[in-house]
Amino acid sequence: MSFVSVRDVWQSYDGRPILERVNLDVAEGEFISIVGASGCGKSTFLRLLLAEEQPTRGVVSVAGGEGAREPDRERGVVFQRYSVFPHLSVRDNIIAAEAFGTTLGWLWGAPLRAARARADDTLSRIGLDHVADHYPTALSGGMQQRLAIGQALTARPRILLLDEPFGALDPGTRVQMHDFLTELRAKTPMTIFMVTHDLAEGFKLGDRVLVFDKPRWDPHDPGAYGATITYDFDARNGGIPYHHLMEKTDEPIHA
Numbered sequence: 001m002s003f004v005s006v007r008d009v010w011q012s013y014d015g016r017p018i019l020e021r022v023n024l025d026v027a028e029g030e031f032i033s034i035v036g037a038s039g040c041g042k043s044t045f046l047r048l049l050l051a052e053e054q055p056t057r058g059v060v061s062v063a064g065g066e067g068a069r070e071p072d073r074e075r076g077v078v079f080q081r082y083s084v085f086p087h088l089s090v091r092d093n094i095i096a097a098e099a100f101g102t103t104l105g106w107l108w109g110a111p112l113r114a115a116r117a118r119a120d121d122t123l124s125r126i127g128l129d130h131v132a133d134h135y136p137t138a139l140s141g142g143m144q145q146r147l148a149i150g151q152a153l154t155a156r157p158r159i160l161l162l163d164e165p166f167g168a169l170d171p172g173t174r175v176q177m178h179d180f181l182t183e184l185r186a187k188t189p190m191t192i193f194m195v196t197h198d199l200a201e202g203f204k205l206g207d208r209v210l211v212f213d214k215p216r217w218d219p220h221d222p223g224a225y226g227a228t229i230t231y232d233f234d235a236r237n238g239g240i241p242y243h244h245l246m247e248k249t250d251e252p253i254h255a
C-alpha cells in the first residue's frame with residue numbers, strides 16, 4: 001500500500017479549476033520533485049498534501065489515514081523565503097518551532113532543558129551547531145534556509161514539503177544545499193515533495209520528477225481547464241535519464 005495516495009483530486013477556486021484528475025501513489029521514503037509552468041497549481045498541490053486546504057473533489061490520504069482535515073506534526077513545510085525569527089538566536093529558533101506544537105506555546109523547566117538538547121541535536125544534523133548562539137542576521141542565506149529546514153524537522157515529520165526552497169539562493173549556495181539535503185536524507189528518513197523551477201535540480205535530488213501541465217487547453221479561455229500530472233519520470237541513479245536527455249540537446253532545459 002502506498003504511503004501517500006492521491007485519488008482523482010480536483011481543486012477549484014471561485015469555480016475556476018486549477019487542478020483536475022490528479023492521481024498519485026508515493027512509497028514511504030521517496031523524494032518527489034515537482035516541476036511545471038508558473039501558476040499551474042504546484043503550490044496548491046503542496047497545500048493539499050499539507051491538509052492546509054481540502055480538495056473540491058477526491059481524496060488525499062497519508063499513511064492510510066483518510067483525508068486529513070488540518071496540518072499535523074507529521075508534515076513539515078519550508079518555503080522559498082526564510083521563515084526564521086530574526087529576534088531569536090539560532091538555537092531559540094529551533095526551540096520556538098518545537099514550542100508551537102505545545103498546548104501553551106512555550107516551554108520551561110525540565111521540558112525546556114530537554115528541548116535545548118533536542119535543538120542542539122537538530123543543529124548538529126543541519127551543521128549549524130557552531131553558530132547556535134548567533135542571530136539569524138549573522139548567517140548567510142544558505143545557513144538561514146538550513147535553519148528553516150531545521151525548524152521544520154523539530155516535529156520529526158514523516159513528510160517534508162519544500163516549496164522552491166533554494167529559489168532565492170545563489171548558484172554556488174544552491175549546490176551546497178543539494179549536498180546538505182542529500183546528507184540529511186541519509187540521516188533522517190522522510191518522504192519529501194519538492195517544488196522547483198530548476199529541472200536539473202529536480203532530477204539530481206528526486207527519485208521521481210512529476211510534471212504538472214494542462215492536458216486540455218482552450219485558447220479562448222485559458223482558465224477553462226486545470227492542470228494534472230502529465231509526466232512521472234524515474235530520476236534515480238543521480239538523474240541519469242535527464243543527463244541522457246541533455247546529451248541530445250545543445251540548449252539547457254528549463255521548466
Ligand SMILES: Nc1ncnc2c1ncn2[C@@H]1O[C@H](COP(=O)(O)OP(=O)(O)OP(=O)(O)O)[C@@H](O)[C@H]1O
Binds near residue numbers: 014
Ligand atoms: N486561495 C486561492 N484563491 C484563489 N485563487 C488561488 C488561490 N490559491 C492559488 N490560486 C490561484 O491558483 C493558481 C495556481 O497557483 P499556485 O500558486 O498553486 O501555482 P504554482 O504552480 O505554484 O505557481 P508558481 O510556480 O508561480 O509558484 C494561480 O492562478 C493562483 O492565482
